[in-house]
Amino acid sequence: MGLLRSALTLAGALALAVALPSAQTFSSRIEAVRVDVLVTANGQPVQGLAPGDFEVLDNGVRQTVDLASFEQIPLNVVLALDMSASLQGLRLGHLQAAGSTVLDGLKPGDRAALVAFSHIVSANQSLTEDLDRVRALLFQNRGEGLTSLIDAAHTGMLIGESDAGRSLLIVFSDGVDTSSWLDAESVLETARRGDVIVYGVEVGARRASFPRDLTEITGGRLFSVESTGGLSAVFTKILEEFRNRYLISYSPEGVAAGGWHRLDVRVRNRSVTVKARPGYFAGQG
Amino acid sequence: MTRSRRLSSWLALAGIFLLCPQFGEAAAAQPRGPTSADRFKQWLEIVGSHTPGDPGKGAVEVSTWSGTELEAVVVDAKRHARVLAKQNLDEANQLLLRGAALHADIARLIPDDTNRRWEKQQSVYVIKDGRWEGRRFLTIHWQLGRLLLDGVMPVPAANPGVHAWYRESSAELMRIQSLVEALTHLSRGLQMFPKDAVLLFYRGVLHERLASPLLQAGSRSLDDDNRGVSTIGTAHAELTRAERYYRDALVNDPDHADARLRHGRVLGELGHHKEAIADLRRVVDDGASGARLYLAHLFLSRAYEALGEYEAARTSLELAAALYPNAQTPRLALSNIARRMGSRAAAQRELQILAKLPDAERQREDPWWDYYDLL
Numbered sequence: 082m083g084l085l086r087s088a089l090t091l092a093g094a095l096a097l098a099v100a101l102p103s104a105q106t107f108s109s110r111i112e113a114v115r116v117d118v119l120v121t122a123n124g125q126p127v128q129g130l131a132p133g134d135f136e137v138l139d140n141g142v143r144q145t146v147d148l149a150s151f152e153q154i155p156l157n158v159v160l161a162l163d164m165s166a167s168l169q170g171l172r173l174g175h176l177q178a179a180g181s182t183v184l185d186g187l188k189p190g191d192r193a194a195l196v197a198f199s200h201i202v203s204a205n206q207s208l209t210e211d212l213d214r215v216r217a218l219l220f221q222n223r224g225e226g227l228t229s230l231i232d233a234a235h236t237g238m239l240i241g242e243s244d245a246g247r248s249l250l251i252v253f254s255d256g257v258d259t260s261s262w263l264d265a266e267s268v269l270e271t272a273r274r275g276d277v278i279v280y281g282v283e284v285g286a287r288r289a290s291f292p293r294d295l296t297e298i299t300g301g302r303l304f305s306v307e308s309t310g311g312l313s314a315v316f317t318k319i320l321e322e323f324r325n326r327y328l329i330s331y332s333p334e335g336v337a338a339g340g341w342h343r344l345d346v347r348v349r350n351r352s353v354t355v356k357a358r359p360g361y362f363a364g365q366g
Numbered sequence: 367m368t369r370s371r372r373l374s375s376w377l378a379l380a381g382i383f384l385l386c387p388q389f390g391e392a393a394a395a396q397p398r399g400p401t402s403a404d405r406f407k408q409w410l411e412i413v414g415s416h417t418p419g420d421p422g423k424g425a426v427e428v429s430t431w432s433g434t435e436l437e438a439v440v441v442d443a444k445r446h447a448r449v450l451a452k453q454n455l456d457e458a459n460q461l462l463l464r465g466a467a468l469h470a471d472i473a474r475l476i477p478d479d480t481n482r483r484w485e486k487q488q489s490v491y492v493i494k495d496g497r498w499e500g501r502r503f504l505t506i507h508w509q510l511g512r513l514l515l516d517g518v519m520p521v522p523a524a525n526p527g528v529h530a531w532y533r534e535s536s537a538e539l540m541r542i543q544s545l546v547e548a549l550t551h552l553s554r555g556l557q558m559f560p561k562d563a564v565l566l567f568y569r570g571v572l573h574e575r576l577a578s579p580l581l582q583a584g585s586r587s588l589d590d591d592n593r594g595v596s597t598i599g600t601a602h603a604e605l606t607r608a609e610r611y612y613r614d615a616l617v618n619d620p621d622h623a624d625a626r627l628r629h630g631r632v633l634g635e636l637g638h639h640k641e642a643i644a645d646l647r648r649v650v651d652d653g654a655s656g657a658r659l660y661l662a663h664l665f666l667s668r669a670y671e672a673l674g675e676y677e678a679a680r681t682s683l684e685l686a687a688a689l690y691p692n693a694q695t696p697r698l699a700l701s702n703i704a705r706r707m708g709s710r711a712a713a714q715r716e717l718q719i720l721a722k723l724p725d726a727e728r729q730r731e732d733p734w735w736d737y738y739d740l741l
Contacts, residue, residue, distance in 0.1 A: 166494065202698065203725050204720060204721050205721050205722070206721065207721065226727075227580065232694075232698050235698065235701070236717065236720065239701060239714065242714070243714055256496055257496050257583045257586075258496075259578075259580040259583055260579065260735070261579070262664075262695045267702055267706065271702065271705045274705070
C-alpha cells in the first residue's frame with residue numbers, strides 16, 4: 082500500500098503542475114499529466130482498453146499516452162453530506178445509510194473522510210483507513226441549521242487533495258446553498274486547479290447550477306433523484322463507477338507550460354462515451 | 367446571539383416574507399353578536415386599562431374580534447378622537463396612541479391563528495432553509511395600529527409619539543423577521559419621517575435580507591403560479607435598494623456605524639470594491655469592536671480579494687480570525703485564498719485548523735452566521 086502511494090506520488094498528482102516560464106514548451110518526459118477517464122458503452126464501463134486506444138489532445142496538440150491503467154488503485158473517498166434542517170427523521174436515516182453503504186464498499190487500503198455540513202462545516206478528521214470511526218461520525222450528526230454547500234464542497238476538495246492518491250468527493254444536498262461564505266466561482270476555480278473528481282447527488286425538484294458546474298469541471302457526474310429512498314443505490318453506483326475509471330498519463334509535448342490546458346480525450350474506433358475533466362492548470366497548483 | 371435566539375431565527379427564517387395570493391375564505395359571519403357601538407365602548411374601556419407590554423385579558427378579548435368589527439372600531443375611534451380634539455387635542459391623540467400600543471401588543475404578544483379574519487388581510491409564504499413550506503395570514507393588528515395613528519392631529523408626522531411607535535414597532539418587525547409587514551410599515555413610516563436614519567437603516571437591512579441567498583432561494587422555490595406576486599426582486603435589485611437606503615441613512619447620521627458597515631458590504635456585493643473598502647476602513651478606524659469589527663475585516667477581505675489584493679485580503683482575515691478564533695469563516699476564506707495563490711500547503715494548514723474547531727455551534731461563535739439577524 083505504502084509503495085503504491087509512493088509510486089503515485091512519483092507519477093505526480095493529476096494535472097501535475099510544472100513551474101516553467103510561460104510560452105516555454107514542455108521538453109522533459111519526466112513531468113506527467115494524469116487524467117481520470119470514464120469510458121462507458123450503453124451505460125456500462127468498458128474494460129480492456131490499452132494506451133493506444135486513447136487519443137488525447139492537449140490544447141489541440143495530439144499526445145502520446147504512456148499508460149492506461151484499469152487497476153484497483155486504492156481510493157480516497159470524501160463524503161460531503163448535507164445535514165441541514167431539511168434532513169431530518171427518515172430522510173436523514175436514508176442519507177446515513179447511503180454513506181454507510183459507501184464505507185461498506187471500500188477495500189483494504191482505501192481511505193475515507195466525512196464533511197458533515199449545515200451552516201457549520203464539520204470536518205474533524207483527515208482521510209483515514211479507520212472506517213468505523215468515519216461511520217461513527219456519520220451517525221452522530223443531526224439535521225439542523227442552514228445549508229453551506231459551497232463551503233462544504235471546498236472543504237471536501239481540500240481533504241481530497243491532502244493525499245496524492247485518487248480522490249473521489251461525493252457531495253450530497255437536498256437543497257440549494259443558503260449560507261456559504263465562499264462564492265461559487267472561486268470554489269469552481271479551485272476545482273479547475275485541483276485533481277479531485279466530484280460526483281454530486283441532489284434530491285428534489287430544485288436544480289442549482291453549482292453542483293452541475295462542479296461535477297462538469299472535475300469530470301465527475303451529477304445524479305438527481307426524486308427522494309432519499311434510493312440514495313444507497315446511487316452512492317453504490319458512484320463508487321463502482323469511480324473504481325471503473327481509467328487512469329491515463331502522458332508527458333505533454335508541443336504545448337506551452339503554463340496556464341489552462343484544454344483536454345480532449347477520445348477512444349479510437351469505438352462507439353463509446355468518454356468522460357474526463359475538460360482541462361487542467363499547469364504552472365500553479 | 368444565543369443559540370436559542372439563533373434557532374428561533376431559523377424557524378422564522380426571515381420566514382414570512384413574500385406576499386402571496388389570498389387563499390381560503392374569510393371566517394363565516396358570526397352569529398348575531400355585539401353591535402359596533404358595543405364593541406367601540408368595550409374597546410375604549412380596554413384601551414383605558416391596558417398596560418403597554420402586557421398581554422392582559424382585555425388584549426386577548428380584542429384579539430378574538432373579527433376584522434370587520436375591528437375596522438369599524440378604528441373608524442369610530444378616529445371619529446371620536448376628532449370630536450374630542452375640539453376640547454382637548456392632546457387627550458385625543460393620546461387615545462389614538464394608546465390604541466396603537468394595544469394593537470401592537472396584540473400583534474407582538476398574542477399568537478395569531480391561521481384563520482382569515484378580514485378580507486383585507488394579507489397572506490404570506492413561510493420560508494425555511496431556502497424553500498417555501500406553507501402559507502399563513504399576517505396579523506391584522508399592525509395595520510390597525512397604523513390606521514389609528516393616521517388619525518393623529520394636526521398631522522401624524524408632527525407627533526413624537528407616532529415617531530417613537532414607528533421606530534419601536536419597526537425594530538420589532540425586523541427582529542421577528544416579518545418582512546412583508548415590515549415593508550409596509552417602513553414605507554408608511556418613511557413617508558412621515560423621511561430623514562429618520564434609524565428607519566432608513568431598517569429599510570436597508572430589509573432589502574439586504576431580501577437579497578440574501580436564503581430568501582432568493584426561497585423565492586426561486588415558488589412555483590410559477592405564485593412567483594408573479596412575490597414582493598422580492600433579484601439579488602442585484604434588492605442590493606441596489608439596500609445601498610440607497612443605507613446611503614440616505616448615512617447622509618442623515620454619518621456616525622451610524624452599522625449603516626456604514628452594511629453600506630460597505632453592499633457596495634462590495636455590487637462590485638464597487640474601492641468604495642466598499644473606504645467605508646469598511648472607516649468602520650475599523652472609528653474604533654469598532656467585537657462582531658462589528660470582525661465583520662468589517664471579513665467584508666474588507668472580500669473586497670481586497672475581488673481586486674486581486676490577496677495579501678491584504680489575507681491580513682484582514684487573520685485579524686478577523688484573531689477576534690473570533692473558533693469562527694470557521696476566516697479559516698475557510700484563508701484556505702480559499704491560499705489555494706487561489708497557488709499554495710496547496712497553506713490551504714492544508716488552514717484545513718487543519720478548521721478540522722480542530724469545536725463542533726458545537728455555541729463554541730464556534732461566528733458573527734457571520736448572525737449577520738442577517740443582527741441589528
